[in-house]
Amino acid sequence: MDSEELVSVELGKTERCRHPGRDSNPRGCRQTQQHTADYQRRRRALDGWLIPEDVWEAVTEPLQRLPRPAKDFGPRKRQITSLLLWTVITSGDYRAAALFRNRTQIRPRDDRFASLTHRLMFEFLSGKGRERNKHVFDLLNAFAPYRAELEHAIDHGTFIAPARPRL
Incomplete structure (x- = not known):
């Protein structure tokens, strides 16, 4: 070579x-x-993290204007996208994320969130179901620049975690 x-x-x-x-x-x-990457540092930095609402709005607004946009850009999709990003950024098991644990292990349990998350994470990690959930993977791709900035900030010690959101 x-x-x-x-x-x-x-x-x-x-x-x-x-x-x-x-x-x-x-x-x-x-x-x-x-x-x-120091994945342990990333996990600590993103403990309890959720995509900030202003970032969510800025990234999803252009997607909502597409000819056939996804129907829902609400809180559940924001949380699932946050969980997908957490998994990519930390190389961690999504079940270890505080966001997942808080929604599925603390009463009242959100069984719909758990079921949807398990299915999407299986499809994400296995590469199956990309066509059926294209909008979710397109959404994840739309967050790529934000993800890169977040990784850089954490890795270089300039990330300041926002106040913990109510999950």
């Missing part, structure tokens, strides 16, 4: 680095800083 080197990036994915020239470092890739 002359000018291509494998570069490890966040979330355990691998990307090809195609920088011309091999004089910048011994391996031939100019990207010398490889970031390793």
Whole structure:
């Protein structure tokens, strides 16, 4: 691989680095800083976290204007999207998230939330059901820039957790 080197990036994915020239470092890739995420730090930072309402409105507003928008952008979808993001950002088991535990293990239990979450998380983690729940995965993709900012802030110690929302 002359000018291509494998570069490890966040979330355990691998990307090809195609920088011309091999004089910048011994391996031939100019990207010398490889970031390793501290998932425990991320879990602590996001304990009890929920997508802030202003961020939710800003990201979902353009999606609501699509020709065939999803019908519901209410609190339950915000909580499930928060749980999906929590899972991606922390590489954690969604059942360990405070948001999930508070909604499903403390009385009164929200069995509908638990059922929907289990189904969506199975489909998300297995890659099945993407077409049936396309709007949820589109929503998750719409939050990608916010997710990247959040990961960066946590990893660099600049994240300030908002006041805990009422779950």
